Amino acid sequence: MHPTIADIYVASVDTGRGGARETLCIYDTAGLQGEQQQLPRHYLQFPDAFVLVYDPMDPRSLDMLADIKADIEKHKEKKEIPVVVLANVRARAAPNPVEKVMDRANIWCQRERIKHYTVNAMERPSLYEPFTSLCARLHPMQTKSTFPQLRQVMQNRQKSEA
Template identity: 40%
Template sequence: MFRKPREEKHMKDPWRSREHCVDCGVLGNWRGILEGGLLCAVVGQRNVMGRTSRVVVVGGKETGKTSILERAIFANSTVDKQYIPTVEDTYVGIVETERGTREKLRFYDTAGLDARNHCLPQHYHALADGYIIVYSISDNLSFQLLTDIKKDIDRHREKKDVPIIVLGNKSDLAATHRAVDTATAERWATAEKLRFWEVNVQDRTLLMAPIMNLASRLNPQPSKTSFPQLTMGRKNKD
């Protein structure tokens, strides 16, 4: 049986309805993780760098936010399961960065937004180190929500430089149900200076690059010039 990391054991957030993460997933390319799915938290904790970064996952209703997290972190498929709207859930995963280090990320899975309710509760902005904004390529309304979501983030985020990525989910439906053109989504993301990917939960490998990119940006490599340079030389005698 897999257990939650020790430091997470007694943590309770007052606004969270329940703690989803009873175990810890490991996301990365090493040691066949793509085939292996869920790994023991003890294995995942080895060589983990830095602090736990908090990522808020936000988007319209039924865009697949929960399915993305389940598939990316635990390799679980939710395709044939009954849809249950998310209230608030939390996932914890160990993510391999583009540099090969491993970082611990806590993902806050939020309730789906709509045209009448298109703003996150403000406490999410207070805790967020980064955001994943999700829309469905088969739902134009979910794409239209992105503008309001981004404005809400810009208005309330407490940190000036917060990494944000955009995922166009359900790309497996592109041939028959596409409602949002890829070029249109790319133009919007470029105008907002955001990184953009089209993904789907059928192909877990598509989820790797964006989440690993986010983990890398949340925990950048320290600059070699951030420390004072010490020079040693022979003192000249008078």
């Protein structure tokens, strides 16, 4: 059974920073099928990040990412939205065509300043690094308190412990 455009998944991600796990709500669009070459507008306006997936065996899927990225840029309303690209490589992929498509993807991702990862969606450990990195960007570790009173308490505590 293939996911539909409305499938929603929830993931709990450990960023490795020793704090609480971060929760991601993932809207799976299941790719763009047939005549539909653009994501619906509401998918472009509200997300905090985008994970774009392509099949290195199908060069057209990489070409579609450029159009999706252009739509994201057009609708992001001046806010920084992290984007990562995943090459979903299946175990029995033919090396030459896959390498050419992935080389093109690497060049495009470097030009667009997007992180590019090679994963196999059927092997869960291959997905850890991209989603951990994405969570770390979405939820950066807070270094200073925005509350002056709390900052003063923390400074006093550090002085008394020294």
